Amino acid sequence: MNLHEYQGKSLFAEYNLPVSKGKVIFNSSDAVNACNEIGGVRWVVKAQVHAGGRGKAGGVELVDSPEMAEEFSKKWLGNRLVTYQTDARGQLVNSILIEECTEISKELYLSAVIDRDSQKIVFIGSCEGGVNIEEVAKNSPEKIIYQGVDINDENLQEDAINIAKVLKLNEHQITQFIPMVENFLRLFIEKDLSLLEINPLVINKNGDLHCLDAKINIDTNALFRQPDIQDMYDETQDDPQEAEAAKHDLSYVSLDGNIGCMVNGAGLAMGTMDTIKFYGGNPANFLDVGGTATQQRVAQAFKIILKDPGVKVVLVNIFGGIVRCDLIAEGVVAAIKEVNINVPVVVRLEGNNSDLGAKILSDAKISVESINNLSDAAMKAVELAR
Amino acid sequence: MSILVNSDTRLLVQGFTGSQGTLHSKQSIEYGTNIVGGVTPGKGGIQHLDKPVFNSVEEAMNEVEPNASIIFVPAKFCKDSILEAAQSGIKLIVCITEGIPTLDMLEIKKQVDNLGVRLIGPNCPGVITPGQAKLGIMPGNIHQKGSIGIISRSGTLTYEAVKQTTDLGFGQSSCVGIGGDPIPGSSFIDILKLFEDDNETEAIVMVGEIGGNAEESAAEYIKSNITKPVISYIAGQTAPEGKRMGHAGAIIAGGKGTAEDKIKKLKECGVHIADNLVSIGKKVSEVLGR
Numbered sequence: 159m160n161l162h163e164y165q166g167k168s169l170f171a172e173y174n175l176p177v178s179k180g181k182v183i184f185n186s187s188d189a190v191n192a193c194n195e196i197g198g199v200r201w202v203v204k205a206q207v208h209a210g211g212r213g214k215a216g217g218v219e220l221v222d223s224p225e226m227a228e229e230f231s232k233k234w235l236g237n238r239l240v241t242y243q244t245d246a247r248g249q250l251v252n253s254i255l256i257e258e259c260t261e262i263s264k265e266l267y268l269s270a271v272i273d274r275d276s277q278k279i280v281f282i283g284s285c286e287g288g289v290n291i292e293e294v295a296k297n298s299p300e301k302i303i304y305q306g307v308d309i310n311d312e313n314l315q316e317d318a319i320n321i322a323k324v325l326k327l328n329e330h331q332i333t334q335f336i337p338m339v340e341n342f343l344r345l346f347i348e349k350d351l352s353l354l355e356i357n358p359l360v361i362n363k364n365g366d367l368h369c370l371d372a373k374i375n376i377d378t379n380a381l382f383r384q385p386d387i388q389d390m391y392d393e394t395q396d397d398p399q400e401a402e403a404a405k406h407d408l409s410y411v412s413l414d415g416n417i418g419c420m421v422n423g424a425g426l427a428m429g430t431m432d433t434i435k436f437y438g439g440n441p442a443n444f445l446d447v448g449g450t451a452t453q454q455r456v457a458q459a460f461k462i463i464l465k466d467p468g469v470k471v472v473l474v475n476i477f478g479g480i481v482r483c484d485l486i487a488e489g490v491v492a493a494i495k496e497v498n499i500n501v502p503v504v505v506r507l508e509g510n511n512s513d514l515g516a517k518i519l520s521d522a523k524i525s526v527e528s529i530n531n532l533s534d535a536a537m538k539a540v541e542l543a544r
Numbered sequence: 545m546s547i548l549v550n551s552d553t554r555l556l557v558q559g560f561t562g563s564q565g566t567l568h569s570k571q572s573i574e575y576g577t578n579i580v581g582g583v584t585p586g587k588g589g590i591q592h593l594d595k596p597v598f599n600s601v602e603e604a605m606n607e608v609e610p611n612a613s614i615i616f617v618p619a620k621f622c623k624d625s626i627l628e629a630a631q632s633g634i635k636l637i638v639c640i641t642e643g644i645p646t647l648d649m650l651e652i653k654k655q656v657d658n659l660g661v662r663l664i665g666p667n668c669p670g671v672i673t674p675g676q677a678k679l680g681i682m683p684g685n686i687h688q689k690g691s692i693g694i695i696s697r698s699g700t701l702t703y704e705a706v707k708q709t710t711d712l713g714f715g716q717s718s719c720v721g722i723g724g725d726p727i728p729g730s731s732f733i734d735i736l737k738l739f740e741d742d743n744e745t746e747a748i749v750m751v752g753e754i755g756g757n758a759e760e761s762a763a764e765y766i767k768s769n770i771t772k773p774v775i776s777y778i779a780g781q782t783a784p785e786g787k788r789m790g791h792a793g794a795i796i797a798g799g800k801g802t803a804e805d806k807i808k809k810l811k812e813c814g815v816h817i818a819d820n821l822v823s824i825g826k827k828v829s830e831v832l833g834r
Contacts, residue, residue: 210791267791269791272646272647272650272726272727274726274727274756274757274758275757275761277650277653277654277727278650279650291791292791295791309647309650309651347647350645350646350647352646355791357791377645377646377647379619379643379644379645379646380645380646380647380648382619382620383620383645411784413784421700422700423698423699423700423701424698424724424753425696425697425698425699425700425701425724425751425753425779426698426699426700426701426704426779428753428754428779428780428781428782428783429698429701429704429777429779429821430821431782431783432779432780432781432782432820432821433820433821433822434782435781435782436819436820441782444783477700477703477704477707478683479669479681479682479683479699479700479703508686508703508707509683509686509703510683532704532821532822533822536822
């Protein structure tokens with residue numbers, strides 16, 4: 159689950175990490191008051207969306223008057239911001255962060271992720287922060303440090319100094335940086351983060367380190383023990399159909415083809431999409447009904463798939479391990495009766511109780527093609543979609 | 545021979561009396577697996593599926609001497625359950641549960657490695673040696689005793705590979721689902737090693753998917769260490785690139801992780817590629833020449 163910059167910065171502040179004085183607004187009429195409360199004569203206004211690349215897309219500006227901040231807010235609130243990290247529709251802006259202006263003398267990069275290879279939390283640092291950091295990583299790998307750290311790290315101070323060297327910090331900044339890394343690691347562990355990125359981490363005109371941005375991603379598996387974070391969820395940042403699916407424990411991604419797919423297991427769902435493509439068809443979606451698919455969930459899955467008007471046929475591919483094929487068959491029958499399905503449905507059931515499942519489908523006298531073999535089922539779906 | 549589990553496996557079920565634990569234990573017993581008991585804290589002393597229930601793994605160790613355990617407890621309790629089993633002296637732990645926090649897994653992985661415990665999963669279908677023991681949630685009836693070793697990150701894709709090798713008469717020596725989590729207890733490489741040393745395994749099917757670089761690392765390993773033929777299928781060849789946030793993911797992955805990258809690397813390392821999910825069995829047949 160992603161957090162907005164203003165939410166991330168509130169966590170930074172909680173962990174004694176240096177952030178700018180700022181205020182988040184949800185109505186443009188609050189912009190002037192916010193600027194006056196922050197004080198000063200220049201402000202940074204930043205559209206809050208779950209994506210990077212906002213600056214280049216016009217979502218971040220420097221303003222010289224509270225009225226300009228209001229103007230900016232009017233322009234963006236309720237509209238969508240498209241950046242190179244979003245899809246073509248972009249992300250809805252429903253809040254603006256207004257901050258005091260920081261004078262920058264240097265931009266650095268710092269992030270932390272869980273690295274699958276070393277099975278550690280790894281800090282990534284570079285003396286060249288900013289939007290071109292991926293280019294730096296590719297073309298000048300010597301400017302990037304990957305520093306693995308352990309949970310309960312006793313050598314954290316040494317690790318921090320290693321990073322500081324690559325960031326080319328001076329003595330004064332190193333004394334700021336060591337406790338900063340300690341606090342970042344504490345935040346990462348205590349709040350179950352999977353990504354923490356500060357780009358840029360800047361050196362301001364007083365020579366102090368300062369966090370100018372905050373990108374945070376939380377491990378969704380750990381949300382049960384992070385109730386405060388769960389409250390920060392902003393469903394407007396997710397695709398509405400995907401968010402609706404997630405409410406029913408279904409994993410759904412819409413695509414641009416015309417063959418709706420309902421599959422159990424993410425791997426098999428991808429494999430089914432590949433098979434459809436292999437036979438010349440185009441999948442309309444990725445949908446994983448999960449390991450414990452119930453009748454209600456199958457019905458819900460049909461509803462979500464059929465919300466896409468481009469769907470010409472639905473291919474159900476279930477290999478029953480945890481899930482019993484007879485339950486899926488009952489779900490399909492119930493869903494077809496409940497939801498008004500007016501496209502052909504091809505069902506392939508295999509595994510746990512598949513014979514029983516096939517019998518339920520044939521007894522129900524509904525217009526479903528029940529095909530036991532995946533290649534035949536996929537070919538049939540491709541043919542029906544033509 | 546076979547790998548990890550066989551008819552000598554004495555299995556303990558953690559989360560035995562819950563609905564998932566009950567359903568799958570029943571099927572494992574029917575398959576012929578020797579379940580010696582289960583653990584559900586607070587329910588010690590009762591009988592469940594005609595097997596004794598204990599309050600702790602330690603109690604079970606003293607009474608019924610299990611040498612493997614399977615875990616069905618909810619994700620939030622898995623760390624405690626896995627560590628309890630590992631610290632009580634169980635050397636093979638299969639964790640079926642999905643949704644364990646990644647930071648829990650970092651700690652679990654470190655501890656099981658230190659204790660010399662083999663952990664399979666989490667978020668996996670388990671391990672089966674056809675005709676001998678089934679430690680997991682896979683449908684037993686699609687398996688057949690034979691000579692193909694199967695490793696996969698995805699549950700239902702494993703079943704697909706199993707079904708095809710059964711239909712063509714090859715059967716399986718053992719099948720291992722290592723799970724799709726970022727930090728798995730065992731990697732492709734860990735299991736490849738075991739299959740290489742198993743004289744019943746003639747060829748290995750490795751089913752991968754997009755994301756991470758486990759397949760790339762496995763490819764390097766295969767090139768210099770595996771003498772048996774390896775057949776691989778990678779799912780997600782048509783998956784679109786997702787939305788993303790920030791740069792760290794891309795930097796650490798170094799641009800790897802697509803199906804195309806993985807297939808290229810595997811081919812370079814001498815792995816045979818099944819270019820379609822439905823042709824895994826056919827590819828095995830082609831490689832073995834029968």
